[in-house]
Amino acid sequence: MRSTDDAAGDILAGLRARDPRALEALYDQYGRRAFGLAYRVLGSGEAAEDAVQEAFIALWNQVDRLDGARGQVGSLLMTIVHRRSIDLLRRQRGLAARSFAPDFDVADPAAADVLAAVADSMTLDAVRDALAALPAEQQRIIGLAYFEGMTQTEIAEREGLPVGTVKSRLRLGLTRLRSELGVGHSA
Amino acid sequence: MNCDQVSEALGAYAIDALPPEERREVEAHLRECGRHEDALALRATASLLAYVPEDREPPARLRSRILAAVAEADAPAVEESRAPVPLAARRRRAPAALLAAVLALFALAAVITGFFVLGSDGGSADLVRTVAGGPAAGTTLRYDTASDRATLDVAGLDALAEGRVYQVWMLRGEQVVGVGLFTVDASGRGRTTFDAPLEVGDTVAVTEEPAGGSPAPTSQPLLAIEL
Numbered sequence: 001m002r003s004t005d006d007a008a009g010d011i012l013a014g015l016r017a018r019d020p021r022a023l024e025a026l027y028d029q030y031g032r033r034a035f036g037l038a039y040r041v042l043g044s045g046e047a048a049e050d051a052v053q054e055a056f057i058a059l060w061n062q063v064d065r066l067d068g069a070r071g072q073v074g075s076l077l078m079t080i081v082h083r084r085s086i087d088l089l090r091r092q093r094g095l096a097a098r099s100f101a102p103d104f105d106v107a108d109p110a111a112a113d114v115l116a117a118v119a120d121s122m123t124l125d126a127v128r129d130a131l132a133a134l135p136a137e138q139q140r141i142i143g144l145a146y147f148e149g150m151t152q153t154e155i156a157e158r159e160g161l162p163v164g165t166v167k168s169r170l171r172l173g174l175t176r177l178r179s180e181l182g183v184g185h186s187a
Numbered sequence: 188m189n190c191d192q193v194s195e196a197l198g199a200y201a202i203d204a205l206p207p208e209e210r211r212e213v214e215a216h217l218r219e220c221g222r223h224e225d226a227l228a229l230r231a232t233a234s235l236l237a238y239v240p241e242d243r244e245p246p247a248r249l250r251s252r253i254l255a256a257v258a259e260a261d262a263p264a265v266e267e268s269r270a271p272v273p274l275a276a277r278r279r280r281a282p283a284a285l286l287a288a289v290l291a292l293f294a295l296a297a298v299i300t301g302f303f304v305l306g307s308d309g310g311s312a313d314l315v316r317t318v319a320g321g322p323a324a325g326t327t328l329r330y331d332t333a334s335d336r337a338t339l340d341v342a343g344l345d346a347l348a349e350g351r352v353y354q355v356w357m358l359r360g361e362q363v364v365g366v367g368l369f370t371v372d373a374s375g376r377g378r379t380t381f382d383a384p385l386e387v388g389d390t391v392a393v394t395e396e397p398a399g400g401s402p403a404p405t406s407q408p409l410l411a412i413e414l
Contacts, residue, residue, distance in 0.1 A: 024250070027253060031249070032244055035242075035245035045245075045246065048245070049245065053249065054336075056253045057256055057333065058336075075234065078238070081237070087334070124238045127235050131236070146202055167198065170198030170202055171196075173198065174198045178228050181235065
C-alpha cells in the first residue's frame with residue numbers, strides 16, 4: 001500500500017516536471033476542499049471557482065519554490081486559496097487589500113514541518129471540534145479575521161470593541177486552539 | 188514595540204489581522220528576539236483553519252477550466268535582457284523634485300525587454316520580466332493578469348540598515364503609486380507580492396525608504412523594470 005507521502009511526492013515531482021497530469025491529480029485530491037474553503041469565504045460558487053482557479057495557476061507558477069517537505073503542496077495550495085479568496089472578497093467590498101505575512105509554509109521549512117506533522121496526526125474533525133469548543137466570542141472574532149478577511153481594526157469597529165480586546169481574543173483563541181491540536185508540541 | 192506588546196499581538200499577527208506597519212514591527216522584533224517561539228506554532232494553527240469549512244463539490248467545468256488555463260499560461264516566458272537602471276547611492280529628501288528626477292530616469296530607462304504571453308481567450312496570461320545584468324541580475328517580476336497580482340523576486344540588493352525598507356512603485360505616465368514593501372535576506376534576496384492592474388508600458392521600480400514606506404519616493408530607484 002502506498003502512503004499519502006508517496007502520492008504527495010509523485011504530485012510534487014510531476015508538478016516540477018510541468019506535467020499537467022500532476023495538476024489533475026492535485027485537483028482530484030484537493031479540489032473539493034479548496035472549493036469548500038473558497039465558497040465559505042466568498043459565499044458564491046462563481047467567485048469561488050475564480051479563486052480556486054487562480055490558486056491552482058499560482059501554485060503551478062510557483063512550483064520551483066517547493067522544496068519537497070511533507071505536506072507542503074497541499075498546505076501551500078490551501079494558503080493560496082485562502083488568500084485569493086480574501087483578496088476577491090475585499091475587492092468585491094471595495095476594501096483595501098489585506099496585508100499578508102510572507103508565505104510562511106514555503107519561506108520557512110520548519111513551519112512546513114510543524115504543519116505536516118499536525119496534518120498527519122489529526123483528522124479534519126479535530127480542527128472543527130477544537131474551533132467549536134472555543135468560547136463564542138473567540139470563535140466569532142477568529143471567524144471574522146480568517147473567513148471574512150477583516151483586520152483587527154475592522155473587527156473592533158464592527159463589534160464595538162477596543163482593538164486591544166480584539167487582539168487578546170485572537171491571541172487567547174489561537175493559543176487555545178494550538179494547545180487543543182498539539183501544534184508545535186510534538187515537533 | 189516591546190516584548191509584551193509583541194506577545195499580545197501574536198494572535199492577530201498569526202491570523203494576518205494586523206495593519207501592515209504593525210505586522211512589520213512584529214516581524215522585526217521576532218527576528219531579533221528569541222522569546223516568542225510560539226509565533227510559528229500560532230501561524231501554523233491559524234493556517235489549519237483552512238480545513239474547517241466542509242468540502243464542497245465544485246462544478247465539473249472547473250477542472251477543465253484550470254487545466255485549459257494552465258496549458259495556455261504555461262510557457263517559460265523569461266527572456267534575457269539588458270542591465271537595469273544604474274544604482275545611485277545618493278539619497279535626497281525632496282519628494283517633489285526627486286519624483287520628477289525619478290520619472291525622468293524612468294523615461295530614459297527602457298531597460299528591460301521581455302516576453303508577453305496571452306491566452307487565446309485573453310483571460311489568463313502571464314507576463315514575466317527578468318533582469319539579466321547589473322547588480323540586481325536575476326530579479327524577476329511575474330504578473331498574473333487573471334488576478335492582477337504581481338510577484339517581484341529581487342536579487343542583489345544591499346542588506347537594509349535598521350529602520351529602512353525597500354518600497355515597490357508602479358509608474359504609469361506621471362502617476363506613481365506605492366504598491367508594497369519588502370526586505371531582503373543576507374544574500375540580498377527578497378520577495379514581495381502585490382495587487383496592481385499592470386499594463387504594458389508601466390514601470391515597476393524599487394527604492395529604499397524609511398520603515399513603513401513613503402507616500403512618494405524619497406530616493407533614487409535601485410532597479411526599474413519596464414513592462
